[in-house]
Amino acid sequence: xxxxxxxxxxxxxxxxxxxxxxxxxxxxxxxxxxxxxxxxxxxxxxxxxxxxxxxxxxxxxxxxxxxxxxxxxxxxxxxxxxxxxxxxxxxxxxxxxxxxxxxxxxxxxxxxxxxxxxxxxxxxxxxxxxxxxxxxxxxxxxxxxxxxxxxxxxxxxxxxxxxxxxxxxxxxxxxxxxxxxxxxxxxxxxxxxxxxxxxxxxxxxxxxxxxxxxxxxxxxxxxxxxxxxxxxxxxxxxxxxxxxxxxxxxxxxxxxxxxxxxxxxxxxxxxxxxxxxxxxxxxxxxxxxxxxxxxxxxxxxxxxxxxxxxxxxxxxxxxxxxxxxxxxxxxxxxxxxxxxxxxxxxxxxxxxxxxxxxxxxxxxxxxxxxxxxxxxxxxxx
Numbered sequence: 001x002x003x004x005x006x007x008x009x010x011x012x013x014x015x016x017x018x019x020x021x022x023x024x025x026x027x028x029x030x031x032x033x034x035x036x037x038x039x040x041x042x043x044x045x046x047x048x049x050x051x052x053x054x055x056x057x058x059x060x061x062x063x064x065x066x067x068x069x070x071x072x073x074x075x076x077x078x079x080x081x082x083x084x085x086x087x088x089x090x091x092x093x094x095x096x097x098x099x100x101x102x103x104x105x106x107x108x109x110x111x112x113x114x115x116x117x118x119x120x121x122x123x124x125x126x127x128x129x130x131x132x133x134x135x136x137x138x139x140x141x142x143x144x145x146x147x148x149x150x151x152x153x154x155x156x157x158x159x160x161x162x163x164x165x166x167x168x169x170x171x172x173x174x175x176x177x178x179x180x181x182x183x184x185x186x187x188x189x190x191x192x193x194x195x196x197x198x199x200x201x202x203x204x205x206x207x208x209x210x211x212x213x214x215x216x217x218x219x220x221x222x223x224x225x226x227x228x229x230x231x232x233x234x235x236x237x238x239x240x241x242x243x244x245x246x247x248x249x250x251x252x253x254x255x256x257x258x259x260x261x262x263x264x265x266x267x268x269x270x271x272x273x274x275x276x277x278x279x280x281x282x283x284x285x286x287x288x289x290x291x292x293x294x295x296x297x298x299x300x301x302x303x304x305x306x307x308x309x310x311x312x313x314x315x316x317x318x319x320x321x322x323x324x325x326x327x328x329x330x331x332x333x334x335x336x337x338x339x340x341x342x343x344x345x346x347x348x349x350x351x352x353x354x355x356x357x358x359x360x361x362x363x364x365x366x367x368x369x370x371x372x373x374x375x376x377x378x379x380x381x
Contacts, residue, residue, distance in 0.1 A: 045228060046228050046337055052217075052221055053221045056218050060211055060214045060215055063208075063211040066207055067204055067207040077197045077200065081197065087186055088187060088190065095183065098173075099176065101172050102169055102176065105172065106169065109162050109165050109169070112158050112165065113158070113162065229337060258368075259290075260366065264281065265280075265366070267280055269359075274289065275288075275292070276288045276299075276305070277305065278302055282364070283307055283340050283342065284310070286356075287342065287343050287357075288301070290356070291328075294328055294381075296328075296381045301313050307333070307341040308334045308335075308338060308339025310330065310332050310379060311334070311379065319381060321378070322378060323376065325373045327346060328344060329344040329378040329379060329380055330342070330378070330379045331343075331344055345368070351373055352370050352372055354368065354369075
């Protein structure tokens with residue numbers, strides 16, 4: 001049977017994407033003795049589904065390509081069949097014409113014979129008069145010769161015309177046999193083409209059916225991914241609930257949004273990339289700017305800028321990462337599909353930290369809140 005193919009995941013943002021949708025774990029975060037934090041269990045299922053979607057999209061694309069090829073072959077066969085049918089129709093018309101001409105020739109032969117008989121009969125009253133009778137009725141030998149020659153000329157002329165008509169008839173009968181053989185061959189070719197067309201029709205139907213089945217599976221998997229992300233977001237939001245005064249949403253204005261540049265703050269979310277290759281009004285774009293604004297070096301992490309990648313990015317760049325918060329650090333939650341980045345504004349004595357951030361509510365908005373420092377990574381730029 002035919003293999004099946006792909007249509008890429010709708011929502012993965014390309015090389016510049018930085019994901020800042022923040023989602024935390026539904027179950028308690030697993031923490032090892034060296035304080036390494038692992039992502040929540042939703043991620044594994046979401047990643048499995050996304051992998052299935054990718055694979056099925058490839059099959060969908062492959063099937064679509066195969067289906068298009070089959071459709072082109074079918075169209076070619078249909079055109080060939082139509083052309084062949086036109087030739088069959090033309091030959092059948094020719095065959096009918098030949099039949100009519102043969103019938104006409106047969107009638108002509110009969111007519112010529114009748115003319116001959118009538119001509120002889122007109123001369124001698126009886127068309128079957130013998131040579132002796134002609135001689136006996138002639139006034140002289142010369143008269144006999146003239147009558148005999150006339151009779152022979154009429155007979156020869158009629159015989160010649162009849163022979164010509166018979167020859168023409170034989171030619172037309174030969175042509176008729178050739179045309180009938182050609183029609184028979186063409187009808188056989190048409191039957192073969194119809195068989196191929198039926199086979200390709202079934203193959204195309206099967207291919208399109210398999211393509212549709214994979215598309216339905218992709219739609220189902222996408223729906224399941226969306227459901228899991230909603231559950232994950234709800235569970236994570238409940239777990240990282242703001243403490244001591246809750247969350248403060250501040251309208252983005254370029255002044256009250258932590259200093260985030262107006263150009264990026266006022267543009268629609270994800271409509272442009274910042275100086276570090278990250279989409280605007282995402283948590284990572286904001287924290288990258290805050291590091292830069294403080295006078296420290298902020299590496300270009302576009303294309304690998306999801307928040308949950310930042311600890312590994314930082315270690316690779318020689319930037320310290322641990323679980324001890326300091327003012328000016330970037331706090332990273334590893335939970336969720338993308339993780340979440342926050343900028344540490346204040347460290348409190350009760351184990352909480354005051355952070356500023358973007359996109360906490362998944363609307364590309366600026367906010368501030370106090371949260372527990374437990375289970376977070378802190379990058380010391």
